[in-house]
Amino acid sequence: MEDRRGGNNEVHVNITIASSNPDLSNLSLSESEFEAGKLNEISVSVQLQDLDGTTDLVHAVSKKGEQEWSFNLTDEDGDGFWIGSIEILVTDPGKAQLKVTAVDGEIIDYVTKDIDFVETETDNSALMNIIIGASGFVVVLGLLALIVLRRRKRLADLDLIDSWGVFGGDVKEYLENEDEFNK
Numbered sequence: 001m002e003d004r005r006g007g008n009n010e011v012h013v014n015i016t017i018a019s020s021n022p023d024l025s026n027l028s029l030s031e032s033e034f035e036a037g038k039l040n041e042i043s044v045s046v047q048l049q050d051l052d053g054t055t056d057l058v059h060a061v062s063k064k065g066e067q068e069w070s071f072n073l074t075d076e077d078g079d080g081f082w083i084g085s086i087e088i089l090v091t092d093p094g095k096a097q098l099k100v101t102a103v104d105g106e107i108i109d110y111v112t113k114d115i116d117f118v119e120t121e122t123d124n125s126a127l128m129n130i131i132i133g134a135s136g137f138v139v140v141l142g143l144l145a146l147i148v149l150r151r152r153k154r155l156a157d158l159d160l161i162d163s164w165g166v167f168g169g170d171v172k173e174y175l176e177n178e179d180e181f182n183k
Contacts, residue, residue: 020050020052021050021104021107022048022050022055022103022107022108022109023049024047024048024058024100024102024110024111025046025047025111026045026046027044027045027098027100027111027112028044028046029042029043029044029098029115030042030044030085032116033116033118034117035118035119035120036090036094036117036118036119037089037091037119037120038089039088039089040087040088040090041086041087042062042086042087042115043085044073044083044084044098045081045083046058046073046081046082047080047082048080048082048102050104054104054105055102055103057103058075058101058103059071059100059101059103060073060086060098061098061101062088062096062097062099063096063099064090064092064096064097064115065092065094067088067090069088071084073100090117093117093118093119094117095116096114096117097113098115099111099112100112
């Protein structure tokens with residue numbers, strides 16, 4: 001186009017004649033590892049490029065052994081990132097396969113990612129400290145009880161020996177009585 005003054009201007013318009021293919025990329029998970037034997041919420045995000053905007057189904061399936069979980073993803077804010085989450089319980093550690101599929105009519109695109117489930121390491125140090133502390137307390141109480149019992153036995157032995165009267169208790173009384181008779 002040329003205007004009266006000789007300026008040029010061009011306008012380009014892209015016209016799509018057929019459906020565009022969905023293109024999935026940037027598949028990510030909320031965490032890199034999940035705990036086996038515990039209920040985990042797994043959040044998935046994937047970017048979808050669909051020039052004609054006709055893709056309306058993005059579906060995720062996760063498999064580990066005989067177990068299988070599936071859920072849909074949505075793009076609520078229209079930014080091209082489809083997000084979904086699911087809670088799953090995997091009993092054994094290992095890898096699970098996650099497959100996210102976009103369906104646009106008969107055209108399908110998918111991306112996959114491994115999900116790592118690890119065995120939880122239990123920190124028994126606090127429990128061990130409690131057991132050691134309780135054991136130490138019991139040992140100290142046992143030693144104190146032994147000391148008290150030995151002391152009581154010695155005092156009982158001393159009382160027994162003192163009851164024999166050989167250490168001057170009766171002798172002193174005898175001598176005092178003898179002085180009364182000598183007067």
